[in-house]
Amino acid sequence: MRIPAWLALVAVLNAAYTLPASAAEPSCHFAPVADSTASLQAAQSVGVLYSENTLNTLQYLEQYHSVALKGASNPALDSRISSAFVSSSDPKLAINWLLGSLHKQFASVTVYDNLDALVQARPDVVVMLDTYSRLVSKRNNQVEARFMAKFYDADLQYIGKAEGSRAQEMPSVWVQGKAAPEIAAQITQQTALQVNALQQFDASLKALVTSGNGAQVASN
Numbered sequence: 001m002r003i004p005a006w007l008a009l010v011a012v013l014n015a016a017y018t019l020p021a022s023a024a025e026p027s028c029h030f031a032p033v034a035d036s037t038a039s040l041q042a043a044q045s046v047g048v049l050y051s052e053n054t055l056n057t058l059q060y061l062e063q064y065h066s067v068a069l070k071g072a073s074n075p076a077l078d079s080r081i082s083s084a085f086v087s088s089s090d091p092k093l094a095i096n097w098l099l100g101s102l103h104k105q106f107a108s109v110t111v112y113d114n115l116d117a118l119v120q121a122r123p124d125v126v127v128m129l130d131t132y133s134r135l136v137s138k139r140n141n142q143v144e145a146r147f148m149a150k151f152y153d154a155d156l157q158y159i160g161k162a163e164g165s166r167a168q169e170m171p172s173v174w175v176q177g178k179a180a181p182e183i184a185a186q187i188t189q190q191t192a193l194q195v196n197a198l199q200q201f202d203a204s205l206k207a208l209v210t211s212g213n214g215a216q217v218a219s220n
Contacts, residue, residue, distance in 0.1 A: 036157035040125065040209045045108045047123035048099070049115060051130040061091035064135055078180035084187035088194070094131055097198045098147060102127065105209045125159070126152040135190055141170045143190050145197040149205065162208050164200030166193045 050058075068089050072082035102109045106125070112118040118126060127149050134144040146165040152158055170190075173183045 036153040036159045038153040043107050044124035046106045046125045047118040048111045048127045048129055054131045057131050057133050065089040065091050080180055080184035084184040088190035101202050136170050143168050143170050143193055145194045147201045160208050162205035164197040166197040
């Protein structure tokens with residue numbers, strides 16, 4: 001007898017993974033004395049640090065993705081549902097997008113493991129990349145994606161920030177009687193929400209860099 005899609009989903013994805021703690025404020029280790037007078041320019045080198053929120057979110061997404069991959073190997077779960085879970089929980093989606101956005105705007109972008117290594121490298125601009133994601137689960141229907149990049153000069157004085165965010169209460173996918181295509185479509189909305197927040201980030205970053213270029217031209 002064929003197992004209903006919603007029941008197979010519960011059986012496969014009722015695994016224990018920890019939701020990231022709610023991050024009301026971006027975690028940042030810098031305490032600038034004053035705002036920087038520097039502006040952002042396309043020719044600059046950029047050094048990136050991941051905030052504690054970002055590291056926790058990456059760990060959460062990797063765990064979620066691992067559960068989704070295990071579900072994809074279960075023949076009881078409809079392939080459309082498992083594929084939607086796998087693609088929407090790709091832990092590299094947001095990070096690769098964000099770093100790619102920075103690469104489009106600056107001459108070079110390097111990620112550093114710690115502040116000491118970054119300070120020794122002395123890039124023109126320092127970026128604290130702060131991300132937070134929460135996906136649908138048996139215990140959660142609130143999907144969130146928040147991305148922020150805070151920019152500092154070489155002396156760690158604050159320049160500005162680029163950001164994008166989306167949050168949405170999703171209809172429950174655990175309701176008895178839902179068909180597989182409907183469940184898969186709802187799960188796929190997670191990917192669309194993340195992409196929308198990332199596109200907001202792109203627009204915010206472009207505006208920030210453009211304002212810096214405009215200020216540079218005006219001063220010449």
